[in-house]
Structures are given as structure tokens and as C-alpha cells.
Amino acid sequence: MKPQRQPRQPVEPLGTATRRAALRLLDAVLRRGEPLEAALAAAARAIHGPDRGLAHAIAAETLRRLPDLDALIDQATERPLPEDAKARNALRIALVQALVLGTPQHAAIATVLPLVDGGPRKLVHGVFSAVMRSGLLLPEHPALPPEVEARWEAQWGEGMVEAARRAIAAPPPLDLSLADASATEQWRETLGGESLAPGQLRLGDHAPVPEMPGYADGAWWVQDVAATIPARLIGAGAGRVIDLCAAPGGKTLQLAAAGWQVTALDSSASRVKRLRENLFRTRLKAEVVVEDVMAWAPAEPADAVLIDAPCSATGIFRRHPDVLHRVHPRIVADMAAFQARLLARAADWVKPGGTLVYATCSLERAEGEAQMASFLSARPEFSVIPPTAGELPAGIDATEEGWVRTLPGMLADQGGCDGFFIVRLLRA
Numbered sequence: 359m360k361p362q363r364q365p366r367q368p369v370e371p372l373g374t375a376t377r378r379a380a381l382r383l384l385d386a387v388l389r390r391g392e393p394l395e396a397a398l399a400a401a402a403r404a405i406h407g408p409d410r411g412l413a414h415a416i417a418a419e420t421l422r423r424l425p426d427l428d429a430l431i432d433q434a435t436e437r438p439l440p441e442d443a444k445a446r447n448a449l450r451i452a453l454v455q456a457l458v459l460g461t462p463q464h465a466a467i468a469t470v471l472p473l474v475d476g477g478p479r480k481l482v483h484g485v486f487s488a489v490m491r492s493g494l495l496l497p498e499h500p501a502l503p504p505e506v507e508a509r510w511e512a513q514w515g516e517g518m519v520e521a522a523r524r525a526i527a528a529p530p531p532l533d534l535s536l537a538d539a540s541a542t543e544q545w546r547e548t549l550g551g552e553s554l555a556p557g558q559l560r561l562g563d564h565a566p567v568p569e570m571p572g573y574a575d576g577a578w579w580v581q582d583v584a585a586t587i588p589a590r591l592i593g594a595g596a597g598r599v600i601d602l603c604a605a606p607g608g609k610t611l612q613l614a615a616a617g618w619q620v621t622a623l624d625s626s627a628s629r630v631k632r633l634r635e636n637l638f639r640t641r642l643k644a645e646v647v648v649e650d651v652m653a654w655a656p657a658e659p660a661d662a663v664l665i666d667a668p669c670s671a672t673g674i675f676r677r678h679p680d681v682l683h684r685v686h687p688r689i690v691a692d693m694a695a696f697q698a699r700l701l702a703r704a705a706d707w708v709k710p711g712g713t714l715v716y717a718t719c720s721l722e723r724a725e726g727e728a729q730m731a732s733f734l735s736a737r738p739e740f741s742v743i744p745p746t747a748g749e750l751p752a753g754i755d756a757t758e759e760g761w762v763r764t765l766p767g768m769l770a771d772q773g774g775c776d777g778f779f780i781v782r783l784l785r786a
């Protein structure tokens with residue numbers, strides 16, 4: 359008997375595997391509510407190096423532009439495509455490449471069509487071509503998902519939403535924290551950019567981070583300027599600080615560099631691995647503990663406790679646009695409830711006369727202002743110590759209450775900053 363011939367698999371255009379990974383990433387964020395970074399390993403298993411970076415960039419840019427991409431798709435279809443249909447996701451990534459990432463049109467569509475093989479291939483091709491023929495472009499300042507715009511407008515006003523749209527349109531600058539704050543001017547001369555605070559540099563265009571002078575020697579680490587404020591409010595000292603929820607360790611490094619004896623605790627083994635690598639590279643020292651805050655307790659109270667609490671992370675939407683699509687009020691409420699338990703427990707670990715700093719990278723009042731108001735009314739032995747002149751980076755001021763709230767729109771001329779809530783308390 360003659361051997362049967364296997365039907366030949368069509369050869370996919372080069373780059374299709376990368377788009378398949380981007381499609382899986384979108385699905386992980388939008389349908390399963392997973393963080394983009396957490397989904398990367400599984401979604402991009404088959405690709406490596408720059409291709410993995412490209413898959414991430416396509417998915418992230420799609421998430422930044424999602425409502426506007428959908429508006430283009432909807433105006434080119436007679437009947438709206440279902441929200442979670444593969445066809446819509448395939449169109450989103452084809453369009454974002456052609457309209458934002460500079461991929462030639464034929465490559466953008468040819469690498470996406472195999473992803474809908476056996477499905478609505480014709481429809482995807484037709485809609486893509488119709489949008490391209492229409493000459494319509496994406497707006498300069500992307501719209502945020504309507505529920506996010508409504509939530510932020512209710513909390514912060516229309517101006518903040520406008521500023522958030524502008525902030526997400528441009529890639530954030532690269533902020534560095536220096537191990538030796540007294541060498542700020544020398545490093546500014548070496549690396550360029552500007553300094554917004556002692557020990558801080560902000561760079562525009564730059565070489566890949568590991569290739570920049572000072573990286574291998576551990577002279578600096580990457581950290582948004584707003585993220586430096588919690589450790590700045592603890593300042594320099596020779597006593598003991600407990601840094602809770604510490605990984606990957608930006609604040610641990612600041613505290614160790616400022617002379618403190620630091621105990622850095624985090625429950626995530628993989629994130630603690632990065633913290634240890636950061637300590638190794640910078641040759642800074644800290645005691646590292648892999649534990650759940652709710653299960654651990656120190657042998658004795660400390661001079662200072664820093665809690666950089668897990669939160670909705672909505673303040674870092676520029677770098678992590680997935681938060682705009684997967685954080686909803688239920689998540690914010692759950693995080694706020696956990697932060698309250700964490701804060702109540704850790705407050706007991708501060709010596710009388712010691713300092714407690716609480717921070718979240720959230721743009722939700724429930725995780726910041728409201729959290730602090732209820733803590734202060736429950737714990738009258740704690741009072742707010744407002745930042746003093748020179749403690750905050752230039753352009754960031756304390757609020758009337760004496761705490762720090764950074765919002766989109768702040769430092770706008772210098773490239774903006776992440777959204778944070780930070781407060782320093784004294785235990786009587």
C-alpha cells in the first residue's frame with residue numbers, strides 16, 4: 359500500500375509566533391484578569407529575547423490604546439464584534455502595530471491572519487483594510503476605559519483624567535536612585551539628564567540599562583522619583599528599620615544606603631530573589647526574610663517601620679497599563695481591607711518615639727487618604743509628621759494634612775511621576 363501523504367502545514371509568516379504570544383497576553387489580562395508581567399512567562403513560552411520583548415510591547419501598547427482601537431474597529435463593522443472575540447483581539451494588535459508601533463501594514467496584518475485561521479479571517483482582513491483606507495488615526499492622548507475615567511474623575515476631578523490621558527501617551531522617563539547621594543552631580547555629568555532630588559537622576563533617551571555606566575558596579579538602581587519618597591521620609595539613621603513588602607527592593611536599597619540596619623521582608627520568593635540580586639549588585643546589606651507579614655513578627659520593635667503595601671497599583675498605569683483593564687472596585691476594596699490589617703499589625707512593631715511610613719502606589723483614595731483617616735482615628739498614639747523643606751523632590755508638595763499625594767499631571771514638564779500616597783507617622 360502506498361504511504362498516505364500528510365497534508366502540508368502552511369508556512370506561517372515570520373513573526374507570527376510573536377503576535378500569537380501578544381494575543382495570549384491580551385487574553386490573560388482582559389479575560390482572566392492576570393497582570394501582564396505575570397502572564398508573560400506562560401504566554402510567550404515559545405519565544406525568547408527581542409521577540410518576547412516585542413510581544414510584550416505589542417500587548418502593552420494595545421492596552422494603552424484599547425478604547426480608541428475599539429472605536430476604530432466598531433466604526434468599520436456593521437455589527438459590533440463581541441468584546442472577548444479572538445477577531446477583536448487580532449484586529450487590536452494588527453491596528454496598534456500599523457498605527458502606533460510603525461510596523462508596515464502588510465506585515466501587521468499578514469502576521470495576525472494565521473491567528474484566526476479556520477475562523478473570521480476574511481472579516482479581520484476586511485476590517486483592517488477598511489480602517490487603513492479610512493485614513494483615521496488614533497488620538498494623541500488615549501482615552502482610558504470609561505469606568506476608570508469615571509472613577510478617577512469622581513475622586514480627583516476632570517483635570518486629573520486629562521493629565522492621565524497625556525501621561526499614558528508618552529513613554530515615562532528613566533529615573534535612577536544613586537547609592538551615594540553626595541555624588542549626584544558627578545553622575546549627572548556622566549549620565550546626563552536632570553536631578554529632581556539629592557541622589558536622584560532623571561534621564562530621557564538612554565542606552566539599555568545594563569550597558570549604562572555604573573549599573574554593573576551597583577552605583578544606582580532604577581526607581582521612579584515618587585517611589586523614592588517613602589524612604590526619603592525615614593531619612594538617614596543608624597538604628598533598625600523593618601521594610602515590609604520590600605521586594606524587589608528599591609526602598610530597601612535606599613534605607614541601607616542611608617545607613618540603616620534593614621530587615622527586608624516579602625512573601626514572594628521570586629521577588630525576593632530579585633531583591634537579593636539588587637543587594638548583591640549594589641553591595642548594600644540587609645537581613646532578608648521570606649515570610650507573610652500576617653504570620654511573622656520581629657523579636658523586638660524597631661526605630662522605624664516602612665510599609666509599601668500591596669495595592670491595586672493603579673498609580674503605575676503608565677508602565678503597567680493592564681491595571682486599567684483588570685482593577686475594578688471589588689479589587690480596590692479587598693486590597694484596602696488587607697492593607698488595614700497589615701497596618702494594624704505592623705504599627706505595633708514601631709518603638710515609642712519611632713517612625714511609621716505607610717505608602718501605596720495607588721490612585722484610589724480607599725488605599726490612601728481613607729485608609730489613613732480610619733487608622734488615625736483608631737490609633738491616637740500615632741500622629742502625622744509632615745515632610746520638611748527639602749525632604750521632597752522638587753515640584754512635589756505635601757498636602758494640608760501633611761501627607762504626600764502624587765497624581766498624574768505633577769512634574770508634567772519633566773515627564774511626570776507615578777501615583778503614590780505616602781504618610782509619615784510618629785508613635786507617641
Ligand SMILES: C[S@@+](CC[C@H](N)C(=O)[O-])C[C@H]1O[C@@H](n2cnc3c(N)ncnc32)[C@H](O)[C@@H]1O
Nearest residue numbers: 603604605606607608609625626650651666668
Ligand atoms: C508594592 S510591592 C513592594 C515594592 C517594594 N517595596 C520596592 O520598593 O521595591 C508590594 C510587595 O508586597 C508583597 N506582599 C504582598 N502580600 C504580602 C504579605 N502578606 N506579606 C509580605 N509581603 C507581601 C508582594 O510580594 C510585593 O513584593
